[in-house]
Amino acid sequence: xxxxxxxxxxxRKALREMQLERLKYIVRYAYENxxxxxxxxxxxxxxxEHIRTLKDIELIPYTTKDDLRDNYPYGMFxxxxxxxxxxxxxxxxxxxxxxxxxxxxxLDNWSTCIARILMMAGATDEDIFHVAFGYGLFTGGFGxxxxxxxxxxxxxPVSSGxxxxxxxxxxxxxxxxxxATPSYAMYLAETAKSKGMLKDLKLRLVxxxxxxxxxxxxxxxxxxxxxxxxxxxxLTEVGGPGVSxxxxxxxxxxxxxxxxYPEIVDMEHNRVLGEGxxxxxxxxxxxxxxxxVLRYRTKDITxxxxxxxxxxxTLARMSRVVGRTDDMLIIRGVNVFPSQIESVLMxxxxxxxxxxxxxxxxxxxxxxxxxVEVDDASLLTDYSKLEALVAKIRHxxxxxxxxxxxxxxxxxxxIRRTEGKVKRVIDLRKx
Amino acid sequence: MLVKQLSVFxxxxxxxxYKLTHALGKExxxxxxxxxxxTKDFGIVRFIARDNERAYEILKNEGFTVGITELIGxxxxxxPNALAEVIALIEAANxxxxxxxxxxxxxxxxxxxxMRVEDTDxxxxxxxxxxxxxxxxxxx
Numbered sequence: 180x181x182x183x184x185x186x187x188x189x190x191r192k193a194l195r196e197m198q199l200e201r202l203k204y205i206v207r208y209a210y211e212n213x214x215x216x217x218x219x220x221x222x223x224x225x226x227x228e229h230i231r232t233l234k235d236i237e238l239i240p241y242t243t244k245d246d247l248r249d250n251y252p253y254g255m256f257x258x259x260x261x262x263x264x265x266x267x268x269x270x271x272x273x274x275x276x277x278x279x280x281x282x283x284x285x286l287d288n289w290s291t292c293i294a295r296i297l298m299m300a301g302a303t304d305e306d307i308f309h310v311a312f313g314y315g316l317f318t319g320g321f322g323x324x325x326x327x328x329x330x331x332x333x334x335x336p337v338s339s340g341x342x343x344x345x346x347x348x349x350x351x352x353x354x355x356x357x358x359a360t361p362s363y364a365m366y367l368a369e370t371a372k373s374k375g376m377l378k379d380l381k382l383r384l385v386x387x388x389x390x391x392x393x394x395x396x397x398x399x400x401x402x403x404x405x406x407x408x409x410x411x412x413x414l415t416e417v418g419g420p421g422v423s424x425x426x427x428x429x430x431x432x433x434x435x436x437x438x439x440y441p442e443i444v445d446m447e448h449n450r451v452l453g454e455g456x457x458x459x460x461x462x463x464x465x466x467x468x469x470x471x472v473l474r475y476r477t478k479d480i481t482x483x484x485x486x487x488x489x490x491x492x493t494l495a496r497m498s499r500v501v502g503r504t505d506d507m508l509i510i511r512g513v514n515v516f517p518s519q520i521e522s523v524l525m526x527x528x529x530x531x532x533x534x535x536x537x538x539x540x541x542x543x544x545x546x547x548x549x550x551v552e553v554d555d556a557s558l559l560t561d562y563s564k565l566e567a568l569v570a571k572i573r574h575x576x577x578x579x580x581x582x583x584x585x586x587x588x589x590x591x592x593x594i595r596r597t598e599g600k601v602k603r604v605i606d607l608r609k610x
Numbered sequence: 611m612l613v614k615q616l617s618v619f620x621x622x623x624x625x626x627x628y629k630l631t632h633a634l635g636k637e638x639x640x641x642x643x644x645x646x647x648x649t650k651d652f653g654i655v656r657f658i659a660r661d662n663e664r665a666y667e668i669l670k671n672e673g674f675t676v677g678i679t680e681l682i683g684x685x686x687x688x689x690p691n692a693l694a695e696v697i698a699l700i701e702a703a704n705x706x707x708x709x710x711x712x713x714x715x716x717x718x719x720x721x722x723x724x725m726r727v728e729d730t731d732x733x734x735x736x737x738x739x740x741x742x743x744x745x746x747x748x749x750x
Contacts, residue, residue: 556677559617559654561708561726562647588652590621592673 180303182295182330186437187492191485194493198440199233201465206230206239209471212257215242215250216473236440236463237451242475247277247416255470256280263469268316269415270514270580279318279415280469286325288466289421292435293326296424299433299490300386300409302356304331309354311363312389312512313339318419319389319512323358326421332356339363342370349380356384360512361392361400361410365543368403382406388413388420389512391500397429410499416475417462423497428489431496438466441495442474443483446504457482459504460497478505506604508538510545513582517603520549520584523575529555529568533594539607548585549576552594611734611744612680613724614662615643618655619675630655633672639665643724645711656711658724681724682733683745688714688721696723699740705733 181187189197207227209216219240220226229238247255255278256263264283268276281289302308308327314320314336327334335352337345345367349357357364364385371377385400385408392410400408411424412432422439423432434441442451443458452458460477464470480502487493508515517536524534531554539546551572558564569586576584620626627646634641640660647654656679659665669676686692693712700707710725722745727733737744 553619553652554675556617556675559619559675559677560679562654563708565619565652565654566649588619588621590619590626590673591675593621 180298182298187494189493191493203230205465205471209473213255239474242472248275251275252278257471258469267318277416282468285467285469289418290325290329292421293323294329296411297326297330299424299426301384301407301427306332306355307353308332308356308358309335309337309349311337311359318415322419346371346376353381355381357382358386360389361387361396362543362545364400365396368400372403390509414477417464417472426490431498433492433494433496436494440465454485455482478503510547515580519579523579535594536604548587550587550589552591553588554591611746613683613745615656615658615679615681616666617677617679620655621652633668634665637668643713681726684723685720685743685745688719696742699736700733703736705729
């Protein structure tokens, strides 16, 4: 079953013609409506009419997360605020988030992308979707929500937290599909198992996003829930989830190529790579009105194949993301940059300059601990000062990261120094 | 009339207290008092050494975070209710006691109380007015 069969099985030549036409349009549209693009183009003497073939996209400079941050909050929008009917945001590399603005048509296209992805994962309009993504500025909750509605299935907008209640609702409402981060899906499965509730659940699909999953997770979820787990992909900067998703063949994530033009780039040599080669994913939005983004550097490392899939779809497939070209961490579906943590800690005079970030996974849930050396003796007059300091660091980190972080005060010189430089992040999840 | 105490930040993990006590012990520094408040992750070790200034320098050099806190010390008879009477005076003035510990010295038949209060000046004044015997550094 396909939500948009005419697109999902499109002849690749026809697709490329459609992409070229849309690319020409969006380049001119961005040039005329977004000051950043006009400036970037003018600087190198590039004109929208220079884009004559798909390959000409390589003439366009990349857009980075810093560009979006520098134009916070509305500088990248191509339409007046009156036309923007929704805002979302995700973490930036420092304190300020990256904002996305959506017109009515953008939301409609977004739901279409999600509906396609859910259907390719095996969903129908008879499914009952338990959405355990957080609802809020995060694109995951609302993005999936409206996609499920567009599909015509039932949406249960549970949002995140309170695992036991989630399981009760999944059981009582007869959820047949779960939407969650892979780590939370695992946690739900393990909790259901320990409470003897697995037999009460009717799940047949687990649709995961916001962070990468592993083959082992898919295997465990399949075994525990007796459901088919699939992964999908997206990022706030290009609109959120819905860029691509796995079909039941699970042979890569089908990219909604009528909306997103993907490239894989070897950034070191600034070279666009061919089919099957691993590199950084670069995405150009082909239909976005509110915030068109040209050649956005996702920093996600993946590869693409254009082979038609056994499922009948001709849309290109990207492999699961195998890594990052920057130091971004994904903690329980939330993007975290070590630089955000550093800016919080360095903004507090009472703290020393030595810290480290320890990421781990306990019971399938990511944990993040920030260890800070205490070298201010005036904190020692009174125990409550230390406790207040821990609470303040936690609070400040929460404000910036939107995430609960464990804070541990440690003795001076207890953080390892290697050649005078500290390894700031220790990721124990990597085996 | 105040007593200087050293406070050291310490993580709650094996070997840490040894490192501190040994650092001082091997330099021949003697403890007069020692008190540890701890929680799950970290604690504060509070003590008075025979030679506080040297102890401070040694620990600094060893890389400890060490602070100096001034405490009120009082001497009370070693008999029931003696401590309660002192505390009653402070509480009657609405002064919070942040922490307190006691110790005895051999060949003294009184108990020594060290306390850190919210408002040291006011507490000192009250105790002096009521004729409570205050400890000075010299007695230690």
